Amino acid sequence: MYTFQGYKRENGKYGARNLVAVIPSVICANDVGQAICRQVQGTIGYFHHQGCCQLPLDLKRVTDVLSNLGQSPNVGAALVVSLGCEGTDHERIVEEIRASGKPVEIIRIQELGGTSRAIQAGIDAAQRLVLQISGQQRVTADISELVMSIKCGASDTTSGMASNCVIGYVADKLVDLGATVVFGETTEFLGGEHILARRAVGGENGPVGRRIYQIVDEMEKRAMSIGEDMRGGQPTPGNIAGGLSSIEEKSLGAIVKSGHRPIQGVLDYCERVDGQKGLWIKDAPGREPEILTGMAATGAQCMMFSTGRGAPQGFPSMPVIKICGNPNTYERMQHDMDLNAGRIILGEKSIEEVGEEAFALLLEVLSGRMTKNEALGYYGSMDIFCLGPVI
Amino acid sequence: MALALKVDEKDNVATVFENGIVSGMTVTVRDKAGRSEDIKVIGDVPYGHKIAVKDIEAGAPVIKYGESIGAASRDIARGEYVHVHNMVAMRGRGDLAEG
Missing domain, CATH: 3.40.50.2300 (Response regulator)
Known part of the structure; x- marks a missing residue:
């Protein structure tokens, strides 16, 4: 336990x-x-x-x-x-x-x-x-009380082959222990939505599977409605410099972090999870301030965040654990990165070994240990994802 | 020997995890089953970027994770550096007539 x-x-x-x-x-x-x-x-x-x-x-x-x-x-x-x-x-x-x-x-x-x-x-x-x-004391809580959010940012090709695999390992373990795991970044389902839809409860053609196709379709149409090629914005210039050649490649690497368990449903951006267990999707874009806000509003107590290029930021009220897939980035940005998953790329550690380290760190952070971004006070930016124009 | 990793059996690209790989050098491509083959690199390949492990014809899918990550925009030879200069995304393309 x-x-x-x-x-x-x-x-x-x-x-x-x-x-x-x-x-x-x-x-x-x-x-x-x-x-x-x-x-x-x-x-x-x-x-x-x-x-x-x-x-x-x-x-x-x-x-x-x-x-x-x-x-x-x-x-x-x-x-x-x-x-x-x-x-x-x-x-x-x-x-x-x-x-x-x-x-x-x-x-x-x-x-x-x-x-x-x-x-x-x-x-x-x-x-x-x-x-x-301020006088309130901590008490023991079962891990099933946890809502963990997951996200990747400033990705490169190590993300999908190391740090996202580690988060996927932790996500599977948490779901098996009765906790709640929420992932999002609908933009980064493009090219991998069929894999997610097949993992939906009720299958690809059930209500959850169809909803997954629908939110991806809406996101893609919204990007295309301007008449432009999404490649100008996704993958980002940093992603491309890191070796990611297309949104499909970025997506297929990104969805690895959701692990392998069935997807229970899709939450709207404003929606809370209240006692709903297992793996859920939050329909939110990939940009940090908006999705981190959405995840905290969902009720997540913590976020596990995978990066390759090195994303330093956190969130005002939710500790963000940075799992770095790129060993060179970890070397350069140790003061921002909480765990080095680059050891998987170097062949020094297995996904399972680093996954267990990440799980142990998660329990410590939930119990009060600060993440590196918290200790640095790097948690100010947030915003709310809106649909219509400013008028 | 410099290492490149192939994620899925169906993949026609592998990712090179080594600094300083330039045209003419040889890398060892390893798959999940532990099989490996040596491939001579065509083009300078930055850390974390891809090379073709098979010839890929123009218009054919580029495969990673066992799935299409786009299409070759021209013929790509085995060993050649694969990135935005010779492959294109096929999703989110508001610039294409059929979407």
């Missing part, structure tokens, strides 16, 4: 971190939120760029994502920073976070009389929340 030490939440979930989340309901509230975070220890901010002058479906989406981020297990309490005239439903964000059993407060910049007064009120509120939750 495998366990980790987590913070038990009112709703029965277990957090790997115990943070006070500062949540601006709109981009225009970010500066106030940043001032609060600079002053108060134990806070993190979700400094996104959305929340006003968007179509109703996107405003609902932004509200849903911010609410789900506030409810995520790694967040112990939340402070919503509202401007007052934004398009998002900041009152619903507060209500839903409160209903999940977490302490939550809100400050309204226009109502309080502007920036300096809002910053003062926000610092007071954030300090209260930090003092309220």
Whole structure:
């Protein structure tokens, strides 16, 4: 039996971190939120760029994502920073976070009389929340309480042959232990979607299999609707320099990280997994800020992130474990990379051996050990994936 | 001897994991079953890039992981460096009439 030490939440979930989340309901509230975070220890901010002058479906989406981020297990309490005239439903964000059993407060910049007064009120509120939750102790949680997200970024050809294989090994092991694993990057299913659809519960022609083809088709049509060749943007120039010649090659290497277990279903970008076990797909694009936000909003306590070229960034409230497939990159970027899967390429270690190291590291990180990006404070960027234009 | 790895039996390319491979050098291509063959490289191949392990005709699929990763844009000889200069992606091509 495998366990980790987590913070038990009112709703029965277990957090790997115990943070006070500062949540601006709109981009225009970010500066106030940043001032609060600079002053108060134990806070993190979700400094996104959305929340006003968007179509109703996107405003609902932004509200849903911010609410789900506030409810995520790694967040112990939340402070919503509202401007007052934004398009998002900041009152619903507060209500839903409160209903999940977490302490939550809100400050309204226009109502309080502007920036300096809002910053003062926000610092007071954030300090209260930090003092309220900071004494909570970790308790033992079974590994089946884990929702792990997986992702690859700044990939090269070692990703699909080493680091993604390691993550696939861990994903299979977690699914077998009754945990939840979520992967995404729909763009990087292109060319490999038939392999994923055949792994769907109910088969390629069942509802889940058909949905996998549908989300890939929608993503491909969206890219092609501009009338351009996707090769200008995917694979990225870095991918190409790393030896990846086409989106198909990138995709076939990327899906290796999902392991071999059946795919239970497809989650929309804003959707949470609540008690759903096994392997799931999150319909999200590949770019880091948007997919990491989507994964944290899903309820993931941790992310395992495979890279070849060396992607350093993390996420405000979710530790990101970097598994590096390229031994040369690991050598150069040891301060950013948590585990060297390049030893597989060199023939020094097997996928299973490095997979077990990655699994052991995961349990430590869930129990409080910092990832390298956390220790460096490299976790500021995030954003919310919207569908419509800014209007 | 420099090493190149072939992922699947059906693959017609292998990935070279060695720095400083230039035209005329020989690499050992190994597959999952542990079989290996020596191939003379045509072109300078950076770390992590691919070479053909068979002749590939223009228009024929380039195979890695046992699946198509695109099509040869011209005839490719056994041992030749394979990348965006002689193969093309076939997906997400909004520039192609039929999509």
